[in-house]
Amino acid sequence: MLIKQSPPSNYGSLNFNTLSFAQRYSSFAVFLMGSLSLVVRSGYTIGPVLLLLASITLLWRKPEPNLQQEDKWLMAIVAGYSLLFMAQLMWTGADIKTYDRPSRFLFALPVLLFVLAYPPKLSWLWSGLVVGSILTGSWALWQKLVLEEYRATGYTYVIQFGNISMLFGLLCLAGLGWAAVQPHARRWLEFLLVGALFGVLGSLLSGTRGGWIGLPFIFLVLYRAYGNLFSAKLRLCLVTIILALAIVVYAVPQTGIQSRVNEGITDVKMYISGQEKATSLGARFEMWQGALTLIAEKPLTGWGWDGYAIGMQALVDKGEVIQFAADNHAHNEYLDNFARRGILGFLTLLALYLIPLRLFARRLKSDNLELRALATAGAILPVAFMDFGLSQVFFGHNSGVMVYPFWLAVLWGTLRAYESEKIAPSA
Numbered sequence: 001m002l003i004k005q006s007p008p009s010n011y012g013s014l015n016f017n018t019l020s021f022a023q024r025y026s027s028f029a030v031f032l033m034g035s036l037s038l039v040v041r042s043g044y045t046i047g048p049v050l051l052l053l054a055s056i057t058l059l060w061r062k063p064e065p066n067l068q069q070e071d072k073w074l075m076a077i078v079a080g081y082s083l084l085f086m087a088q089l090m091w092t093g094a095d096i097k098t099y100d101r102p103s104r105f106l107f108a109l110p111v112l113l114f115v116l117a118y119p120p121k122l123s124w125l126w127s128g129l130v131v132g133s134i135l136t137g138s139w140a141l142w143q144k145l146v147l148e149e150y151r152a153t154g155y156t157y158v159i160q161f162g163n164i165s166m167l168f169g170l171l172c173l174a175g176l177g178w179a180a181v182q183p184h185a186r187r188w189l190e191f192l193l194v195g196a197l198f199g200v201l202g203s204l205l206s207g208t209r210g211g212w213i214g215l216p217f218i219f220l221v222l223y224r225a226y227g228n229l230f231s232a233k234l235r236l237c238l239v240t241i242i243l244a245l246a247i248v249v250y251a252v253p254q255t256g257i258q259s260r261v262n263e264g265i266t267d268v269k270m271y272i273s274g275q276e277k278a279t280s281l282g283a284r285f286e287m288w289q290g291a292l293t294l295i296a297e298k299p300l301t302g303w304g305w306d307g308y309a310i311g312m313q314a315l316v317d318k319g320e321v322i323q324f325a326a327d328n329h330a331h332n333e334y335l336d337n338f339a340r341r342g343i344l345g346f347l348t349l350l351a352l353y354l355i356p357l358r359l360f361a362r363r364l365k366s367d368n369l370e371l372r373a374l375a376t377a378g379a380i381l382p383v384a385f386m387d388f389g390l391s392q393v394f395f396g397h398n399s400g401v402m403v404y405p406f407w408l409a410v411l412w413g414t415l416r417a418y419e420s421e422k423i424a425p426s427a
Helices: 021-035 043-055 069-091 096-117 122-146 158-174 176-180 185-206 215-229 232-251 257-273 280-297 305-317 333-361 369-388 398-419
Strands: none
Touching: 021 043, 021 096, 021 122, 021 398, 043 096, 043 398, 069 096, 069 333, 069 398, 096 398, 122 158, 122 176, 122 185, 122 369, 122 398, 158 176, 158 185, 158 215, 158 369, 158 398, 176 185, 176 215, 176 369, 215 369, 232 257, 257 280, 280 305, 280 333, 305 333, 333 369, 333 398, 369 398
16 A cells, blocks of 8 residues: 555564663653543643653753754744743733743753653554544543533543544554554554544544644645555545545434534524624634734734733623623634734744744655654644634643643654664664
8 A cells, every 4th residue: 555665664563672761761651642641631741741750861861962953943933932922921910820831832842852862662652642542532432422422522621622632543644654664564554544533533523623624734744745655546545435434424413523514504604694693603703803803903012911801801892792702712823822912922823833844844755654654743733733723722721732842842852863863763
């Protein structure tokens, strides 16, 4: 199915005998990042915290980091986003507790350095994502079919649950290039495909519509990475299968997809007609309208963390938006950042997405499929979060500020460690 462009490696094996303790620890922590994120309470913190604690050892072990310009760029934008955010909070006199989430991006930097020095086994990285996707999808099935919940939610807010489940499922697809050059390639390919299916299923059963919008762009990343490895006939076959599965999932009432789509259409019609604005989508439209108004009034400095709520309530009092719009955020990452933090905050948010995307995208045609798989996963991560941010302030939730920066650190650190031949993945 896939053209093997590099020889099979023993790096995909689960044998730990050839690894240092630090690499075994790194592998286990990264496995937990994928496997436990959505199936235990605050599971997305376990792996990152283990890696962060381990990074303290860098103070006395002092491995040669061999940082290249690209590493410094990525670290600079992560640090810049975090420091600027906290400086703006300080300038506007925000409560100290609001520093928590932006500060977590800084904690991802020592994790990146640790992973650069002690990269995880790729088999454990991909296995963690598959196991996590299967567990999450299975739990969503249980909630939906057995408990008869309206939407599968897990331990997090339903939007976070659905979107992260979708992300992990799609990251499983990124791993197909790695799987193709492993011993027992067929088993690995099947394992990853099952993980992808369950991850996407978890999203569908959550009814989180925002995550579905970005699927064409994520499939474009996958096509850019792997499209040249398939014949035209096989590409057509894959597209047909995907469309057929989408139709089946939509047609089966138990999935709830059809009802969620119909609800969305009804919400839009009612909003346009003026019949009802306080629906799921109608409320978002009001929030976005209010945020755009605030941006127009203070485009340079923004309204500040607390000033946003004051400004939005003023719009409610003037009858420009409904009361529901005075929520604690704009349900849009871009508008929320722009309204609160001004043009500089908005631009740093874009850079946080686009610079990592650019760095990973440069490697989507790597001759080594193991490295290409990591690059594909790394490119999918910001593309997915750019999509999620259209309908949710993902970085306003603990799950968002743990998943994005720490997976960014792990994927980039692992890619660069093997790319720089500190440890060749095919060795």
